[in-house]
Amino acid sequence: MRALAESRGAHWHATDALIRAALLGGGFVAAGALLHHAGLVLLGTPLLLSLMFARRPTGTPAVTVKPLPRTAEPGTAHTVAEVEPADTELVVVRLPGETKALAATTEPIPVEVRRDAWGPGVDLRLDHLFAGPDALHVYGPIVGVEHTRTVLPPLQYFPAGPLPPRAAGLVGAHRSPRPGDSTELRDIRAFQPGDRLRRIDWRISLRTGALHVRERHAEADAEIVLAIDTRSDVEQDVGRWAAVTYGTTTRPGGSLDRAVRTAASLAASHLRQGDRVSLVDLGRPQLNVRSGVGRRHLLRLRNQLVVCARSAGWAQRPFLPHVPYGSVIVLLSPFLDDAVSEIAIHAARRGHLVLAVDTLPQPLKPDTEEPWGEPAAELIAAEHRVRTKLMARHGVVITPW
Amino acid sequence: MVIRVAAALTCLVIALVLRANGVGAIQLAIFAALAVVTVLLPASAAPALVIAFAAVVMVFADGHPLRLGVLLLIPLLHLVHITSALAAVVPVRAAVAVDALKAPARRFVIIQAIVLGLAAVARLLPDGPTPAPVEVLGLGACAVVLGIVALRI
Numbered sequence: 295m296r297a298l299a300e301s302r303g304a305h306w307h308a309t310d311a312l313i314r315a316a317l318l319g320g321g322f323v324a325a326g327a328l329l330h331h332a333g334l335v336l337l338g339t340p341l342l343l344s345l346m347f348a349r350r351p352t353g354t355p356a357v358t359v360k361p362l363p364r365t366a367e368p369g370t371a372h373t374v375a376e377v378e379p380a381d382t383e384l385v386v387v388r389l390p391g392e393t394k395a396l397a398a399t400t401e402p403i404p405v406e407v408r409r410d411a412w413g414p415g416v417d418l419r420l421d422h423l424f425a426g427p428d429a430l431h432v433y434g435p436i437v438g439v440e441h442t443r444t445v446l447p448p449l450q451y452f453p454a455g456p457l458p459p460r461a462a463g464l465v466g467a468h469r470s471p472r473p474g475d476s477t478e479l480r481d482i483r484a485f486q487p488g489d490r491l492r493r494i495d496w497r498i499s500l501r502t503g504a505l506h507v508r509e510r511h512a513e514a515d516a517e518i519v520l521a522i523d524t525r526s527d528v529e530q531d532v533g534r535w536a537a538v539t540y541g542t543t544t545r546p547g548g549s550l551d552r553a554v555r556t557a558a559s560l561a562a563s564h565l566r567q568g569d570r571v572s573l574v575d576l577g578r579p580q581l582n583v584r585s586g587v588g589r590r591h592l593l594r595l596r597n598q599l600v601v602c603a604r605s606a607g608w609a610q611r612p613f614l615p616h617v618p619y620g621s622v623i624v625l626l627s628p629f630l631d632d633a634v635s636e637i638a639i640h641a642a643r644r645g646h647l648v649l650a651v652d653t654l655p656q657p658l659k660p661d662t663e664e665p666w667g668e669p670a671a672e673l674i675a676a677e678h679r680v681r682t683k684l685m686a687r688h689g690v691v692i693t694p695w
Numbered sequence: 696m697v698i699r700v701a702a703a704l705t706c707l708v709i710a711l712v713l714r715a716n717g718v719g720a721i722q723l724a725i726f727a728a729l730a731v732v733t734v735l736l737p738a739s740a741a742p743a744l745v746i747a748f749a750a751v752v753m754v755f756a757d758g759h760p761l762r763l764g765v766l767l768l769i770p771l772l773h774l775v776h777i778t779s780a781l782a783a784v785v786p787v788r789a790a791v792a793v794d795a796l797k798a799p800a801r802r803f804v805i806i807q808a809i810v811l812g813l814a815a816v817a818r819l820l821p822d823g824p825t826p827a828p829v830e831v832l833g834l835g836a837c838a839v840v841l842g843i844v845a846l847r848i
Contacts, residue, residue, distance in 0.1 A: 311780030314743045318776075320841050322750060327837050332817045333760040336810055337750045340773035342840060343806045383798050386785055395785045397794035428799055429780040 304436050306351055312430040315341040348427035353380025355398070355424040355433055357387060359405065361441055362418065365597065368409055368448045374402035375420055382433065384425040390418065398424065412447045412554070413543030413600055416440045446596040447558035451566070481509040516569040517585060519617045520557045522599070523627030523634055524550060524606035525577040528654065532671045533661030543603050549653040550606055552695050553626035554599045556651055560624060561595045571595065575602045576612035576627070576634065612637055622647045625690075628654035630674070635681040639688040648690045654678060656694070697791050699734050702778035706730035709749050709771050716764040718752055726752075733779055742779035746772045761818050769814070770807050777803060 322338025325331075356378040362371050377385055379398035386395045390407050407417050418441040423434035482495060485505035493507040527550035528535050534545075544550040561571045565587060572585035573595050583598050614637045617623060623646050627634045642648045658675055661667030682692050710726055718726075726748055732741035753768055754760075777799055785791060 309780065309783060310738055310740070311742075311776065311783065314746070314780075315776060318743060318746055318750075323837055323840070327834055331754060331760050332814075333762075333765040334750065334754050336761070336769055336814050336817065337754070337765070337772060339810050339813065340769060340806050341746075341776060343809060344773070344776070344802070346840075346843060347802055347806065384781075384784070384795050386789060388786075393786050393789040395789045395791040395795050397792060397797065399794075423784060425781075425784050427802065428777055429784045432784055 304434065306426070306431050306433050309430055309432055311428065312345065312348075315345045315430065319345060344428055345430070348430045350431050351381045351424075351426040351433070353382070354378075355380040355382050355385070357385070357420050357422045357436075357438065359418060359420055359438075359441065362407065362443065364442065365444050365446065365593075366409055368412060368445055371407045371409060371417075373405050373407065373418075375405050376402050379424070381426075382424040383427050384429065386423045386425070388419075388421040388438075409443070409445045411542060411546070412445045414442065414444045414604055415543075417443045417445075444597065444600055446593075447554045447599055449562045450555070450559040452559055452563040479508060479510060482506055483509060516564065517618055517621040518560070518564045518569055518571045519574055519585075519621050519623045520561060520571060520595075521574040521576055521614055521623055521625045521627075521637075522553050522557050522602060523576045523612060523625070524553075524602050525609050525612065525634075526628060526630055527551075527606055528628055528630065530655035530657075531659045531661075532674065533659075533663060533667065543600070544606070547655065549628040549655065550603055552653040552655070553651070554603050556653070556695065557624075557626055558596050558599055562592055565589070565592045572617075573598055573602075574614060574617075576614060576637070577607070577609035578602070578605060579613050579615060581605065582615065614641060617641075617646065619645065622649065624649045624651060626651045626653055628652070629678055629681050629685075630654070632681065635685050638685050638690045642685075642689045648685075650682075650685055650690050650692045652682065652692060652694050654695075696787055696789075698778050698782040698785055699737070699787065702737065702775060702782055703730070703734045705771055705774045705778060706733065706745065709745075709768065709775070712764050712767050712771065713749060713752060716753060716756055716758070716762075718756065722748075722752055733775070734782075737779040738783035742775060745775055761814060766811075766814060769810055770803075773803065773807065773810075 319338045319341030322334050323342060326334030326336075326338065357375055358378070359375045360373045362373050375387065375389075377387075377396075377398065377400060379385065379400060382398040384395060385398045386393065387403060389403070389405055394403070396403065405418070405420075409417060418438075420438035422436055422438060423432055425432045482498060483506065485494065485499075485507050489507045493509070495506050495508045498506045527544050527548050529545045529548040539545050544554065557573070561573075564571050568587060570585040570587055571591070573583040575581040581598060581602050583595055586594070612634050614623075623638075623641050625634070625638050625641075625648060627650070629635055629650070629652060638648050638650050656675075658671045660671035664670070686692055706726075707730075710723060710730070713726065714723060726745070729741055729745045729748060732739065733745050749768060749772060753765055756764075758764070781796075781799065
């Protein structure tokens with residue numbers, strides 16, 4: 295074990311090729327000399343000469359990479375790896391997607407990093423090895439420094455629809471029930487002390503014989519509450535619901551992946567038009583994000599969605615905190631249990647507009663390896679239909695993903 | 696992959712040279728098995744066995760010590776040594792830049808030029824028993840070379 299440990303790592307050490315050249319070269323020459331066989335001497339001479347030409351390197355070579363931003367958008371990123379070759383001859387670098395054996399020079403090596411999947415992870419680790427002349431001595435292999443990153447969920451801008459206004463606020467894209475300064479007529483009423491003279495409607499005032507004023511609506515922001523159900527992450531194949539997935543934060547195309555993508559896109563669309571958006575993790579209330587506006591808030595929400603997905607797991611009861619009156623609650627869930635549908639119904643009863651985004655991948659594929667796979671899938675689908683119908687009956691607007 | 700293909704081709708040429716020099720089928724089968732292991736596991740002892748086996752089989756066959764087959768084996772066995780050494784540190788699927796092979800190729804040519812020069816000198820020497828002083832001188836030279844090599848290691 296000690297010999298194995300000493301034969302690896304960040305120091306110069308001899309390879310099997312050096313031992314081979316020494317033993318065979320020396321052996322052939324010595325045997326040839328003793329047996330008076332010139333051919334044997336000549337067969338061993340190149341091996342001995344390669345040993346004499348191959349000087350043991352002494353420097354400390356290194357590969358460093360110019361770090362990339364830790365938080366990134368999906369796509370392709372470019373950076374360079376700097377090589378300090380010292381007095382080596384060959385460098386072998388494991389780049390993302392391929393391994394290259396290059397002549398040891400000081401020229402930087404271009405590195406392309408693909409960031410297709412959102413979530414946290416390691417996107418760059420340049421394992422490398424340096425070799426001296428004829429690879430008789432090597433430095434390494436060395437495990438490179440891990441560069442971690444968080445790829446934010448991708449955005450897809452949705453068209454903005456009419457939404458109920460927030461109870462307070464005088465600016466925004468949506469009509470407020472309160473009087474204000476927009477162009478939309480709210481009411482015509484008798485003049486009261488304090489009314490502005492420019493609001494007097496002279497035609498009606500002359501017709502009725504008393505002063506009347508035109509009252510207009512105010513425009514206000516909407517308050518959007520994105521409630522994401524992180525308690526379960528399921529995919530279309532029911533047989534894989536209990537399977538562990540390695541290397542990804544969520545199941546690709548699964549319910550949680552859909553929920554996070556949709557939540558990020560909804561947040562971006564509403565924040566762009568000036569609405570206030572907050573995030574609620576139904577399984578872990580400590581991860582909630584208060585409402586806010588602006589680009590920095592969108593960045594915060596997308597980061598927090600990644601955090602929510604990373605810590606996703608089963609929680610016994612979903613919890614929706616108190617939300618301001620008039621808020622729009624967008625509930626993203628596969629609706630696999632009654633607790634989450636009850637939350638939607640209670641919120642609708644309290645007077646909120648509740649939009650339920652059904653993230654369950656459909657149609658469900660039954661587990662073919664189990665004798666009860668098909669009835670189980672049908673039962674799950676039937677329960678899901680009952681829940682969505684019940685929610686629709688109580689005024690919850692349901693949208694399939 | 697390029698380096699391993701080069702090692703495999705070199706072993707193939709060595710096998711042809713051995714066959715042309717009258718080496719039997721059993722020895723060739725053993726050599727082929729060792730060559731396959733060399734290509735698949737270049738960091739093992741197989742390259743050493745390939746070199747040793749080919750050299751011993753050729754040297755102890757009938758014929759002049761410096762016949763054409765022996766002279767051909769000198770660069771071929773050296774090439775097996777170099778390609779195996781490089782293949783042992785370069786992963787199979789690695790893309791090998793041509794520049795990375797220039798220095799080993801240059802060194803190979805220089806060493807072969809020296810060795811073939813020595814072979815030419817040895818070919819010119821008269822056959823027969825070697826005078827005792829020359830033999831002592833030769834052994835001394837061998838000892839010096841081995842000493843230098845030992846210091847290098």
